[in-house]
Amino acid sequence: MKLAVINGSPRGEKSNSKKIGAWITSQQGLHNDLTVDTYYLFKINRQDAYIEDLSGTYILLFIFPLYVDSMPGIVKLFFEKLEQKKQAFGGRPVYFVIHSGFPELIHSRSLERYLKYYATKIMDMNHLGTIIWAGSEPLQMAPDNFFRKKIILFEGQLATILTKKRLPEDISEQLGGKEHISKFQSIIYPITPFKDFYWNSQLKKNKAKKLLKNQPYA
Numbered sequence: 001m002k003l004a005v006i007n008g009s010p011r012g013e014k015s016n017s018k019k020i021g022a023w024i025t026s027q028q029g030l031h032n033d034l035t036v037d038t039y040y041l042f043k044i045n046r047q048d049a050y051i052e053d054l055s056g057t058y059i060l061l062f063i064f065p066l067y068v069d070s071m072p073g074i075v076k077l078f079f080e081k082l083e084q085k086k087q088a089f090g091g092r093p094v095y096f097v098i099h100s101g102f103p104e105l106i107h108s109r110s111l112e113r114y115l116k117y118y119a120t121k122i123m124d125m126n127h128l129g130t131i132i133w134a135g136s137e138p139l140q141m142a143p144d145n146f147f148r149k150k151i152i153l154f155e156g157q158l159a160t161i162l163t164k165k166r167l168p169e170d171i172s173e174q175l176g177g178k179e180h181i182s183k184f185q186s187i188i189y190p191i192t193p194f195k196d197f198y199w200n201s202q203l204k205k206n207k208a209k210k211l212l213k214n215q216p217y218a
Helices: 016-024 044-054 073-083 106-122 144-155 157-162 183-191 197-205
Strands: 002-007 035-040 058-065 093-100 126-134
Touching: 002 016, 002 044, 016 058, 016 093, 016 144, 016 157, 035 044, 044 073, 058 157, 093 106, 106 126, 144 157
Parallel strands: 002 035, 002 058, 058 093, 093 126
Antiparallel strands: none
């Protein structure tokens, strides 16, 4: 049996998507006939070769971050290329994992619907579920032990994937996701002193913090 983990993060091998993929496949040693191969879509010049490889007998597992309530451009590019070879992927089992820094599930719902449409209506694949992990960005700062309960939940999905069964309907909620933040959280969050700590550190790292107050469209 062959499982393809398709990493759609622009961060590539330093991404949260890689960590999540590693959690899901960490129990692969329990399945003697399992081969797991990982593909990184940020390597754009290799996408065509990936598609040729994936036209074999792989179960497909896409993992990528939410970008502006949608998918990264490298994922969209791959989907467009994949569509040109759709005859080789009809009926193929496919799963998706979307993760984001937003604490609410609602931000990823439109993309979740699109992925199901793309897989079933455009590609004629066997779409077997999408996991949404809301609030995943702390992965960049905290050790894995901090996410132990979530790791166990991800690990448990490998058996479901390999038997080509549907993911639990409430899997995103099991990960702790809420459709909307509570009214209390919406009041407290804007006045929390550390709410911008991580994002400001990223701006500083990328030498963009001095541009924070720019208003190019004002």
